[in-house]
Amino acid sequence: MSAPLRIGLLGASRIAELAITAASRDTGDTRAAVAARDPERARAYAAEHGFDGIRDDYEALIADDSLDLLYIGLPNGLHAEWTVRALRAGRSVLVEKPFAANLVEFDAVAAELQRAPGWAWEAFHYADHPLTARLLDIVRSGEIGELREVRVAMLMPSPDAADPRWSFDLAGGAMMDLGCYAVHALLTLGDALGLPVTLATAAGVGYGPDPRLDAAVTASLSVGAAPASLSVSMESPEWDFSLRVIGDRGDVYAPNFVKPQEDDRLLVTADGVAREERTGTESSYAYQLRRIRAALRSGERSATELERSRRTMALIDAILVQSGFPLRPGRLA
Template structure:
């Protein structure tokens, strides 16, 4: 049995702190960098927003060393080495490319582009500039996700036959960027990308990335191009299957990952937010056990992973090649459901 306590995890002290600049005053930044940096010791150097007054207030309220008057000024600052990009989906690639061309490394919120074609342009710019590009699938760096993959690889539950991921959340509202097709919104883009990412991670054990075989969608009454629910089926090269469920029209939040094997199953009821539920529940030959993997936030693990990659060259668990695979599958799921891929702002 594996049980991890927060006391077992300490951020490395032999690497220089990250010097972080943040684009925008998005809510997600509170968890992803503001609170996380308090655990890791990384510096919140500056933030910029569309409204300079808003940026100044946000900086003062959240422990930033200063604010900058514009996004461009933030990217030009010479005391920042990592830009965090939590802007709406449709702006991820545009501003990540601007940051890379300004000589910065970028931690981009997921999905890192609006579609695969835009993602390929983004990857090319990262290669040309030599900047580091990380997509923020923070949960991949937490022991819960690592343990699920470890159990699958160990053969403890037998040969894996099916992977199931369910990502449900309430509707964010018609005026939310996630409800805007022009800004690359939709349930699959917002929470469903976690399901696609998890399925891709299991591909290392199942012969390669899965292929979307079918998908159905329900759409918003506000915008028929926005999926409020999308369910996709996929198959791996070895014939094993996956089911991917995403919704932003539910009453409750459910972020679940499970897989079934020939001898049992494993289930992580909080795999995306393991600080709220760190359980991995394993059943083998009818006998169940519960492992606790620690409630330290996955966002802190992510900053540690970014620092180790930037300072020491340690491999990052979600390379750009994986990000491109994810975007291709998202595009395929939309097409299979009869919906268009999300529009790109960056065309070259």
């Protein structure tokens, strides 16, 4: 096993409790330092979640050469800016999705990566869980036959009105917060089958207090010749993070592909015979952190993952535009 990572936290966020605090307990990595806008908040967060200490501000954290990895769990609109700042300081970064506010900003981050000593990974943790690998194996094996249709849903009840996910300037909205998972999953499936993913049509419903934001979006795409439907909402009466892949001999359904630690079932039907598979409830965030530690220790810089992240951002932009919404503003010049 490679040496544990010393991890610094940029922002005392809720998502970091899953992505780093809980995950590092499973992986044995070191929770080294936290920085927040308010040092007192950072101090309280560090004490509660078992971090060794704090840094006075974000700049002090990214300047700390003792840290192996920075986790950026700030609001969406700050991801690219602080990723670039960290890369320029020589750090490596795990940044929450989405990587950037729009494709132009993404390309600015990618350009920085080409000259940086460190690297950046986008936190699509679901893809590291055995559930995703097993679903792709079933589809690739031909067990459900030739691909006929894909359906992906990312639906949740509305966050509080003060939540940054409802801020246009912070790159909020349903596609940025939830739709990125749906798009990335379609691209991951397409790549596994050697098939392109293309957008046909998209439509959306604006958020009442700020119609520039998408509260819900539906889109029709294709994976190769097979139709694919995407449904995303941050104003749903229920939760639904599901993925269904349909072939001409059956289908495979993941009720919660994004959080398999909460529901690790794969429901498979092939030639009229149904079965249930379980893939394990260890956290997808722990699998993600182990992979990143291995990549960081080996010096791996995955152009394949970066290119898929770029196609994810490009499709998000295209869906927003076709749905009648403006692109989110970036902060990088």
